[in-house]
Amino acid sequence: MYRIIVLLIISLGLIACKSNDRVVSAWEINDVYRSTIISSNPSNGAKIYQGPPINTMDDANTFEMFSLRGEKSTQGAKSYELLVHLTYFAPWRYYESANLLNKPASTFKVVSREAGICDAQGCVFKELMSIQVTDTFLREQMDKGFQVTISSKTGVSSNLFVPAQYLKGYLQAVDGPKN
Incomplete structure (x- = not known):
């Protein structure tokens, strides 16, 4: 009986983590707003806004x-990037391109690749990528969110969805309080 309950709990947990949920509660706008870390760039005085991570499998x-x-910037110019960190087992995938709203993202770049711990299942691999997006693009997608597809040389793709509520909370943090 104990084993059945444990297996049921594990199964439900894995099912819950299976996909990126496109339905995000309105209260999460406030959570994203409060979780966005604001810091200063010491080299140029610009403000840096790091949104909270979205985690999926x-x-x-x-x-x-x-x-x-x-x-x-201190002059008010804004620049944004979507940072994507993918971790997986098996051989290197070598992610090489991204589609943003089903169109090739020309600003895609691989920031880093690293191999981690190896065991009987294989090795853990990590790839960090960046896609530049504009302030206008983010504001246009604020009501519906947007999808990004990251593709690898081996044919494996990852579909990521950035929900509207995430964009709203993040942009509220960037814009600051309204007086």
Whole structure:
């Protein structure tokens, strides 16, 4: 009986983590707003806005962690990037491109690749990627969110969804309080 209960709990947990939920509660806007870390860039005085990570697991057993990072210059110019950190077992995938709203993202770049611990299952691999996005793009997607597909040389793809509520909370943090 104990084994059945444990297996049931584990199964429900894995099912819950299987996909990136597109339905995000309205209260999460406030959570994203409060969880966005604001710091200063000591080299140029710009403000840096690091959004909280979204964590998911896809069908290829890839742990997906992604978030928005922005910078606002002292003159008020804003730049943003979507940081995507993918962790997986098996051979290197070599992620090489991204589609943003089903169009190739020209600003895709691989920031780092690293091999981790190896055991009987194989090795853990991590790839960190960045996609530049504009302030206009984020504001246009604020009501519906947007999807990004990251593709590898081996044919494995990861579909990521950035929900509208995440964008709203993040952009509220960047814009600051309204007086």
